[in-house]
Amino acid sequence: MRNLMKLVASAVACLGFTTLFAATALAQSPATEQASPTNKAPIVLTGGDERPAMSLNGDWHSIPDPYFGGLYDFHKHESKRGWFMNAKAKPGDPFPLDYDFAQSPTLHVPGDWNTQIAELFFYEGPMWYQKDFDYNLKPGTKVFLRVGAANYKSIFWVNGKRICDHTGGFTAFACEVTPALVPGHNFIVAVVDDTRHEDGVPTTKTDWFNYGGLTREVGLIEVPDAFIDQFDLHLNRADRSEVDGWVHVANAKPGEAVEVSIAELNAKTSATLGADGRAAIAFHPAGLKLWSPESPKLYRVRLTAGADSLQDEIGFRTIEVRGTEILLNGSPVFLRGISIHAEAPYRTGRAYSYKDAETLLGWAKELGCNYVRLAHYPHDETMLHTADRLGLMVWSENPVYWAVQFDNPAVYANAQNQLDEEINTSRNHPSIILWSMANETPINDDRTKFITALADHARSIDPTRLITAALLVHGTDDTKIVDDPLGAALDVIGTNEYIGWYERHPEDIDKFTWKIAYDKPVIMSEFGAGAKAGLHGGPDDRWTEEYQANVYQHQMVMLNKIPQLRGMSPWVLMDFRSPVRVLPGIQDGFNRKGLISDQGQKKEAFYVLQKAYVDKTVGKAQ
Ligand code: GCB
Numbered sequence: 001m002r003n004l005m006k007l008v009a010s011a012v013a014c015l016g017f018t019t020l021f022a023a024t025a026l027a028q029s030p031a032t033e034q035a036s037p038t039n040k041a042p043i044v045l046t047g048g049d050e051r052p053a054m055s056l057n058g059d060w061h062s063i064p065d066p067y068f069g070g071l072y073d074f075h076k077h078e079s080k081r082g083w084f085m086n087a088k089a090k091p092g093d094p095f096p097l098d099y100d101f102a103q104s105p106t107l108h109v110p111g112d113w114n115t116q117i118a119e120l121f122f123y124e125g126p127m128w129y130q131k132d133f134d135y136n137l138k139p140g141t142k143v144f145l146r147v148g149a150a151n152y153k154s155i156f157w158v159n160g161k162r163i164c165d166h167t168g169g170f171t172a173f174a175c176e177v178t179p180a181l182v183p184g185h186n187f188i189v190a191v192v193d194d195t196r197h198e199d200g201v202p203t204t205k206t207d208w209f210n211y212g213g214l215t216r217e218v219g220l221i222e223v224p225d226a227f228i229d230q231f232d233l234h235l236n237r238a239d240r241s242e243v244d245g246w247v248h249v250a251n252a253k254p255g256e257a258v259e260v261s262i263a264e265l266n267a268k269t270s271a272t273l274g275a276d277g278r279a280a281i282a283f284h285p286a287g288l289k290l291w292s293p294e295s296p297k298l299y300r301v302r303l304t305a306g307a308d309s310l311q312d313e314i315g316f317r318t319i320e321v322r323g324t325e326i327l328l329n330g331s332p333v334f335l336r337g338i339s340i341h342a343e344a345p346y347r348t349g350r351a352y353s354y355k356d357a358e359t360l361l362g363w364a365k366e367l368g369c370n371y372v373r374l375a376h377y378p379h380d381e382t383m384l385h386t387a388d389r390l391g392l393m394v395w396s397e398n399p400v401y402w403a404v405q406f407d408n409p410a411v412y413a414n415a416q417n418q419l420d421e422e423i424n425t426s427r428n429h430p431s432i433i434l435w436s437m438a439n440e441t442p443i444n445d446d447r448t449k450f451i452t453a454l455a456d457h458a459r460s461i462d463p464t465r466l467i468t469a470a471l472l473v474h475g476t477d478d479t480k481i482v483d484d485p486l487g488a489a490l491d492v493i494g495t496n497e498y499i500g501w502y503e504r505h506p507e508d509i510d511k512f513t514w515k516i517a518y519d520k521p522v523i524m525s526e527f528g529a530g531a532k533a534g535l536h537g538g539p540d541d542r543w544t545e546e547y548q549a550n551v552y553q554h555q556m557v558m559l560n561k562i563p564q565l566r567g568m569s570p571w572v573l574m575d576f577r578s579p580v581r582v583l584p585g586i587q588d589g590f591n592r593k594g595l596i597s598d599q600g601q602k603k604e605a606f607y608v609l610q611k612a613y614v615d616k617t618v619g620k621a622q
Contacts, residue, residue, distance in 0.1 A: 039162040042173035044424040046230040049381040053219030059106035060129040084157035084189040101130040112211035115349030126193040144174040148216025170377035171421035202401040209577035211350040224307035226252040235316040249305045259304040291315030291430040293370040296391030315430030324564040334619040335567025337371035343576035357386040368613030373569035378422040387431035394431040400438035406446040439470040452489040470494040470525040483517035494525035500551040501529040509554035521566035528571035533597035549604040
């Protein structure tokens with residue numbers, strides 16, 4: 001099982017920094033300070049959301065703690081009487097003196113705190129959460145707390161025992177709680193701190209709202225002592241009748257059997273575990289139908305290892321690059337897409353539910369998309385399951401956004417850990433075809449080394465998908481040049497440009513030609529313009545729907561002149577909150593480049609793009 005120190009070591013190996021420096025940097029991070037003996041690094045459960053769980057969703061008592069008084073005492077040491085120690089004090093107990101969870105307001109989990117309580121709208125900092133639950137541990141079992149996401153740093157205690165620390169706001173993790181459980185009544189306390197950090201991933205500056213909280217589902221998962229923690233099942237690129245992959249069983253002995261079956265196809269295979277706890281899978285289920293946007297076929301696959309068994313819904317397809325083509329199941333495909341933030345439609349806030357996912361991805365389907373860029377961080381499992389079902393190919397992104405500290409080994413370790421969690425959690429979703437390493441990073445040697453190391457790592461743990469990143473482009477008055485050295489490390493080049501919005505006028509867009517230094521497929525991963533829904537005027541009047549539609553019309557003329565263009569994901573499906581967008585009466589705290597407003601009103605540009613996608617007049621008609 002990979003632990004945090006191993007991650008640091010491999011990061012160090014990639015970058016050539018000294019082990020001492022990296023280990024020291026990580027040890028100093030507040031999230032790992034003074035860990036108690038029960039506190040282990042979290043693990044990643046592949047498809048963990050598919051396992052039956054005792055839900056801990058619902059109301060949690062909560063206390064905002066901007067001075068972090070609940071964890072650190074007046075000399076800034078971790079307090080022995082911290083707020084995690086005693087959620088149910090009896091009269092006469094020495095603590096708590098300063099807090100009482102039972103009398104404190106509640107926050108709903110999953111959900112960000114900013115949009116639940118008006119006073120918390122701009123709150124950034126530590127927030128305490130507490131919940132009671134009953135549990136009776138069965139012999140021969142282990143129990144894991146599965147957290148869908150906690151933005152950004154989090155620490156969890158069960159019955160006062162610290163069980164794990166985690167860094168990263170958009171990925172799922174699981175912490176073993178078995179040694180901390182008591183029969184009957186138990187309580188869990190968490191502190192989630194969404195303070196932005198210069199050495200964070202992402203860093204302090206983003207063009208999206210830093211929603212804090214236990215933003216995704218939380219539950220307890222019970223497994224036998226030896227259990228399937230990670231697995232990968234995919235179609236073999238060279239033989240599209242063969243399902244390949246592996247199953248890893250934690251705490252199992254080499255030689256033990258693993259079984260994989262697809263009841264619908266009456267197909268079954270078994271394999272034995274090697275010394276590394278992995279069994280290699282390869283079988284030919286007769287009659288296998290492939291997953292594609294036109295026919296998003298999913299199968300219920302059952303995995304069994306000793307006393308453990310789980311089911312997952314998996315589709316089988318291949319994705320690869322040949323020259324400048326992207327091939328899905330061996331045939332060239334053009335990615336007609338749209339970029340999407342995990343912003344909840346209508347109510348705003350962080351999206352987390354199937355209802356949110358169905359609305360957002362339903363709009364993408366209505367637009368005529370076969371593809372979505374889920375920006376700028378891994379989205380939740382409801383989005384991925386919905387994309388699997390609707391037949392939408394997905395670009396999934398690590399939050400290496402703009403200028404993180406590329407020369408800092410601890411930042412690399414953090415970025416790689418988030419990438420690891422993203423890939424290992426979601427690796428069986430057929431919808432995901434692209435792992436994006438980063439967005440719009442500045443060109444310099446440290447950056448190129450950092451992201452190349454991430455790309456190598458992603459390929460080493462998942463060689464079945466394509467690696468991309470959204471690059472910045474440069475150029476002259478009528479030429480755009482793509483020659484970022486990072487392109488060498490990518491399978492597919494993503495490029496962002498805002499001609500007609502941040503530079504020049506809409507009429508200038510189609511005068512541009514593109515010089516691309518790589519003989520690889522290109523996706524125009526962003527372009528767009530701001531418009532306030534309902535604001536009308538001429539095609540050159542900024543912020544009007546007409547201006548935005550005009551930019552889209554001209555962009556499509558230009559895009560059709562790029563021979564190696566294989567996809568596009570304009571910015572962005574829906575208006576989303578961003579604290580840097582403050583223009584009164586127009587932005588009011590929202591980035592207005594959505595084709596749809598946050599209240600669901602479609603703007604004129606929506607219909608421009610829809611027509612181009614439906615009539616296949618933009619890109620190759622594949
Ligand atoms: C970009 C960023 C995206 C921003 C967008 C904008 O290039 O990748 O995160 O929101 O531009 O609206 O400026």
